[in-house]
Amino acid sequence: MLIIKNLHASINGKEILKGLDLEVKPGEIHAIMGPNGSGKSTLAAVIAGREIARVTEGTVEYFGRNLLEMLPEERSKEGIFLGFQYPIEIPGVSMVNFLKTAVNTHRRHKGLEPLSASDFLKLMREKKEMVEIDSKLANRSVNEGFSGGEKKKNEIFQMAMLEPTLAILDETDSGLDIDALRVVANGVNKLKRPDNSAVVITHYQRLLDYIVPDVVHVLYDGRIVRTAGKELALELEEKGYEWIRSEVDNQTGYEL
Amino acid sequence: MNYKSEFSERYSDLYTENKQLIQSSSTEYINSFREEAIERYRILGIPSRKSEMYRYTNLDIFFRHDFKNYLAPDDEDFIKAEEFRCDVASLDTHGLVLMNGFYPDLKNKLRQLPEGVWVGSLREASVRFSDRIREHYGKYAKSESDGLVHLNTAMASDGIFVYVPEGTRLTKPVQIVNLVYSDEDIFNQHRNLIIVEKNSEIAIIICDHTLSPRKFLTNAVTEVYVGENSHFDIIRVQNEHNNASKISHTFIHQEKNSQASSNNLTLHGGLVRNSTYHFLGGEGAESNSYGLYLADKFQHVDNYINVEHAFPHCTSNQLFKGVLDDMATGAFNGRIYVAKDAQGTLAYQRNNNILLTDDAKMYTKPQLEIYADDVKCSHGATVGQIDNDALFYLRSRGIEKREAMLMLMFAFTHEVIQKIRIDPLRERMDNLVMQRLKGELSRCASCMVQCG
Numbered sequence: 001m002l003i004i005k006n007l008h009a010s011i012n013g014k015e016i017l018k019g020l021d022l023e024v025k026p027g028e029i030h031a032i033m034g035p036n037g038s039g040k041s042t043l044a045a046v047i048a049g050r051e052i053a054r055v056t057e058g059t060v061e062y063f064g065r066n067l068l069e070m071l072p073e074e075r076s077k078e079g080i081f082l083g084f085q086y087p088i089e090i091p092g093v094s095m096v097n098f099l100k101t102a103v104n105t106h107r108r109h110k111g112l113e114p115l116s117a118s119d120f121l122k123l124m125r126e127k128k129e130m131v132e133i134d135s136k137l138a139n140r141s142v143n144e145g146f147s148g149g150e151k152k153k154n155e156i157f158q159m160a161m162l163e164p165t166l167a168i169l170d171e172t173d174s175g176l177d178i179d180a181l182r183v184v185a186n187g188v189n190k191l192k193r194p195d196n197s198a199v200v201i202t203h204y205q206r207l208l209d210y211i212v213p214d215v216v217h218v219l220y221d222g223r224i225v226r227t228a229g230k231e232l233a234l235e236l237e238e239k240g241y242e243w244i245r246s247e248v249d250n251q252t253g254y255e256l
Numbered sequence: 257m258n259y260k261s262e263f264s265e266r267y268s269d270l271y272t273e274n275k276q277l278i279q280s281s282s283t284e285y286i287n288s289f290r291e292e293a294i295e296r297y298r299i300l301g302i303p304s305r306k307s308e309m310y311r312y313t314n315l316d317i318f319f320r321h322d323f324k325n326y327l328a329p330d331d332e333d334f335i336k337a338e339e340f341r342c343d344v345a346s347l348d349t350h351g352l353v354l355m356n357g358f359y360p361d362l363k364n365k366l367r368q369l370p371e372g373v374w375v376g377s378l379r380e381a382s383v384r385f386s387d388r389i390r391e392h393y394g395k396y397a398k399s400e401s402d403g404l405v406h407l408n409t410a411m412a413s414d415g416i417f418v419y420v421p422e423g424t425r426l427t428k429p430v431q432i433v434n435l436v437y438s439d440e441d442i443f444n445q446h447r448n449l450i451i452v453e454k455n456s457e458i459a460i461i462i463c464d465h466t467l468s469p470r471k472f473l474t475n476a477v478t479e480v481y482v483g484e485n486s487h488f489d490i491i492r493v494q495n496e497h498n499n500a501s502k503i504s505h506t507f508i509h510q511e512k513n514s515q516a517s518s519n520n521l522t523l524h525g526g527l528v529r530n531s532t533y534h535f536l537g538g539e540g541a542e543s544n545s546y547g548l549y550l551a552d553k554f555q556h557v558d559n560y561i562n563v564e565h566a567f568p569h570c571t572s573n574q575l576f577k578g579v580l581d582d583m584a585t586g587a588f589n590g591r592i593y594v595a596k597d598a599q600g601t602l603a604y605q606r607n608n609n610i611l612l613t614d615d616a617k618m619y620t621k622p623q624l625e626i627y628a629d630d631v632k633c634s635h636g637a638t639v640g641q642i643d644n645d646a647l648f649y650l651r652s653r654g655i656e657k658r659e660a661m662l663m664l665m666f667a668f669t670h671e672v673i674q675k676i677r678i679d680p681l682r683e684r685m686d687n688l689v690m691q692r693l694k695g696e697l698s699r700c701a702s703c704m705v706q707c708g
Contacts, residue, residue, distance in 0.1 A: 048652050049651075049652075050648055050652075051644075051648075071651070071657070072648060072651040072652050073651045073652075073654050073655060073656050073657065073660075075652075076651070076652055076653055076654035077654045081652075082652050084649070084652075087649070088643075088645045088646050088648075088649040090646045090649065090650070090664070090667065091667060091671075092666070092667025092668060092670045092671060093650075093663050093664070093666075093667045097663070098650070098653070098655075098663070101655050101659065101663070102650075102653040102654050102655055105654045105655055105656065105659075106654050109654070141667075142649075158653065162653065162654070
């Protein structure tokens with residue numbers, strides 16, 4: 001579904017991604033791990049279409065279409081969802097109004113009638129239960145005054161409402177206590193279907209105690225330097241990133 | 257201090273030439289203010305941009321135009337006002353109409369509402385309520401430096417009179433619709449007086465509205481007295497066309513433990529200048545001054561606020577927000593004056609603006625003069641664009657950019673709308689603001705509040 005080839009991208013003129021390759025197939029869960037500053041969030045920004053990340057080279061294909069030519073809202077309607085590392089507070093925009101607009105935009109895109117007010121509220125109730133978020137959150141403005149954990153749970157709730165084909169979760173686990181972490185992971189697991197996929201970006205291994213990835217990648221200095229099964233995550237947990245770092249740096253030395 | 261515009265003389269001559277006509281329809285008491293006022297006007301004149309209060313508004317370009325002067329009412333025009341009134345379904349209010357500054361209901365110049373409140377023509381009230389007029393008229397509209405207030409005192413001869421006797425609670429708001437209608441370009445002035453005696457409560461909605469596409473210039477003064485323990489709300493909904501210039505001066509005088517709120521909602525208008533004066537004239541009084549302005553094309557909206565804390569333990573809030581598009585300009589000048597003895601004062605001020613284009617401009621200026629030492633004051637101003645992170649967040653959920661921008665602008669403006677305490681009006685304002693932000697509200701054919 002997603003094929004990234006030789007992706008180079010920069011932020012404020014500084015090259016962050018330096019030739020990244022990645023392929024995600026339907027039904028897969030990928031974990032992308034890596035030390036701080038390796039380019040994990042830049043990758044998420046490129047996939048979601050955030051302007052700050054400028055693509056200078058390479059291709060990103062999504063179901064055969066050039067993803068880089070699509071507007072962020074088009075990407076969303078085509079099934080891409082970004083779980084934000086730092087969800088934005090939007091005072092004055094109610095969660096209900098926000099989600100209703102989003103859900104009905106998605107429905108219109110699929111040629112479906114908009115949901116009636118009561119059907120929409122029913123859907124919200126179902127999804128709230130599914131992802132175990134506090135009912136009261138839905139009555140407030142988007143993320144306004146939410147705690148860190150509530151914000152992250154709210155991302156998962158939105159994901160449940162929009163049922164994406166490809167979810168990119170950008171460090172959704174960072175700063176979470178163990179309960180919130182469990183809620184986030186359960187949400188991801190419950191939403192799993194054979195035809196959808198998730199890319200879980202994380203710094204720590206602990207989220208992967210709850211979400212079992214099919215593929216684990218290590219992102220280092222703007223490139224995927226290692227790809228393996230879930231055992232790679234455990235190895236990283238044990239040895240830390242230093243191990244990868246020295247190995248890759250040595251390799252680079254040889255090439256030069 | 258001679259900061260007057262070069263066109264000032266034209267308007268004092270107007271008084272001299274029409275003195276008899278102006279005085280013929282007013283009582284001696286009201287006429288007794290005129291000579292002194294015109295003298296003050298001759299000194300001060302029309303404020304130029306050298307005046308600190310009008311630094312960002314050039315009145316010259318409006319006053320230099322050759323207007324016909326609307327000094328006496330024309331019965332033909334009143335028929336139009338009658339038609340207008342019959343035309344609209346009613347928001348649940350006690351409705352009053354002013355046509356070009358005059359009270360058009362010939363049969364019933366003053367009427368008593370079921371709760372005992374009197375409403376109607378100021379001209380008529382100056383005869384029938386002469387004692388109340390003597391007590392309050394001309395007492396609050398005092399300006400050291402704004403010649404236009406004095407020009408109004410010299411020349412205005414009618415307007416709305418509202419009298420809320422002691423201990424009266426009016427549940428339904430009073431709605432004043434200010435209509436301007438003429439086949440010619442006209443200059444008009446009117447004068448309102450609202451008296452709220454102690455332990456009373458009233459809300460007033462003023463709708464500024466134009467009915468014909470000529471150039472208009474209005475210079476209006478409203479004096480309000482809010483007695484001890486009383487609650488007073490004034491909401492001004494401004495929706496005039498791009499050739500209309502509206503200058504409104506509102507003076508709210510508050511007694512002990514009273515509460516007054518003013519909300520200026522400017523949806524549309526060529527030039528809009530609102531000067532709102534809050535005088536906290538007794539301990540424990542609270543004043544709120546709110547405003548929202550949405551401007552595009554070459555529109556200009558200027559809010560001048562003057563809050564005077566004259567007694568201890570009073571509270572004041574100012575919250576003004578604006579969205580400016582195209583080449584529109586806006587100005588906000590919020591003055592807070594805390595007198596030497598006004599200890600325990602709480603005074604807050606905030607002005608936030610969104611500019612949608614590179615050409616839109618906003619001038620914002622806090623002006624704090626504090627002579628007491630036990631005071632809590634704060635002020636803040638922002639001029640910026642739509643928050644890009646918030647915009648991306650909404651778009652990343654599939655919401656189109658245009659829709660997302662609307663949601664954000666609406667959320668931004670809603671903070672001011674929320675302050676309206678009349679529920680149906682608040683809902684209608686939400687709709688109107690949304691329409692305005694979508695660009696669907698260019699010029700409404702009828703009164704905003706009633707048919708919106």
